[in-house]
Amino acid sequence: MALSPHVPDLSSLELLVTVAGTGSFGAAGRELGLTQQAVSARIRTIERLIGVPLVQRTPRGSRLTDAGRLLVGWSTPVLNAAAELDAGIDSLRERRDGHLAIAASFTVAEYLLPGWLVALAAEQTAAARPRTAVHLAVHNSDQVIAEILDGTTELGFVEGPDLPPGLAHQVVARDELVVVVPPGHPWTRRAPDVAALAATPLVAREAGSGTRRAYERAVSPADPAVELSSTSAIRSAVLAGAGPAVLSDLAVHDDLATGRLIRVRVHGLVLTRDLSAVWADGSTPTGPARDLLRIATRRR
Structure with a gap:
């Protein structure tokens, strides 16, 4: 049912009830954070909307007209119901914001997400908000995409350029793949x-x-x-002599720095890729998912 154009909004009703309770425009303004002039102007607007006088100004303050008292009486249960609605919405938001299910590919999960999650927790603590309990599923990129498409997970992080229809995405980092071998491998002498x-x-x-x-x-x-299904297993296999590998620079950065693995630079080959956040097309990440996406994008 469409409401009449003469029905004031909730903030206007709250103002009128506050004027009735305090007995003056000035006191009502102090309670609601408004100037006395703003209160007066708002009351005039309400009176024009309804079409009858609601408040009578006197030397000793402001008092309601008969119509004003009637409107306050009708408004009080409406405002109480609105307060219950507001509390219910807060409860839904707390339930949503209290838990976050995400899925990430191995490279993102091992080398980037920990820092992002620490930053998310720090933001929530600084804002005096409850910390979100994060459930992280670690899969390869195809499995992450499958979880987003079937609605199991709200936000995912994947590697590579191939994204199917049904996904929205945003690049959050760029990564280089490198060819690695153990010390003493023939490719360390001739690439x-x-x-x-x-x-x-x-x-x-x-x-x-x-x-x-x-x-x-x-x-x-x-x-x-x-x-092999994990980067750490591949690194161990390379060190054991099973063969060369192509791995993310993020995953082997420390091994290259200490000389445990050797990078082989292949002439004419540069392997870079985007690391992307993904979510269901047509939706928008909200709450902690939105905050995590912002943090990841900021740290590119």
């Missing part, structure tokens, strides 16, 4: 060209991994020597 790299079976992530997909888009590779 291969792209053709030789493509012909060499590598220690690789499983199908569906963003790292593997990015490499396969740039190079038509031989079948892997071995497939």
Whole structure:
């Protein structure tokens, strides 16, 4: 049912009830954070809207007319119901904001998300808001995308350029893939060209991994020597002599700095990729998901 155009909004009703309770425009203004002039102007606006006088100014303050007293009586249960509605909405928001389910690819989960989540918790503490309980599922990029599309997860983070229909996305970081071998490997003395790299079976992530997909888009590779489902397992296999690997610079930064692994620079090959936040197309991240997305984007 459409309301009459003569029905004041809730803030106007609250103002009138406050004037009735305090007995003056000045006191009502102090209680609501308004100037006396603003209160007077608002009351005149309400009277024009309704079409009858509501407040009579006297030397000893302001008192309601008979119509004003009637309106205050009718307004009080409306304002009480609005307060209950407001409390219910706050409860829904607290329930939503109290938990956040996200999914992330291995590289993002291991090397970027921890810092983002620490920053989210710090923001909430500084704003005196309850800290969000985060449930993180770590998958390869294809599995993360599947969780977003079936509605299991509100926000995901994936690697690589291939995003199916039904997703909205935003780039949050850029990453470089590097060819790595153990010390003493022949490629540390003579780097291969792209053709030789493509012909060499590598220690690789499983199908569906963003790292593997990015490499396969740039190079038509031989079948892997071995497939492993985690970056740490691949690093161990490379060190054990199972073969070279292509890994994120984020994942092997410390190994390269200490010399445990050696980067091989292949002439003519640069492997970079976007790391993206993804969510269901047509929706917008809200609450903690929105805050986490902002933090991730800010730290690009």
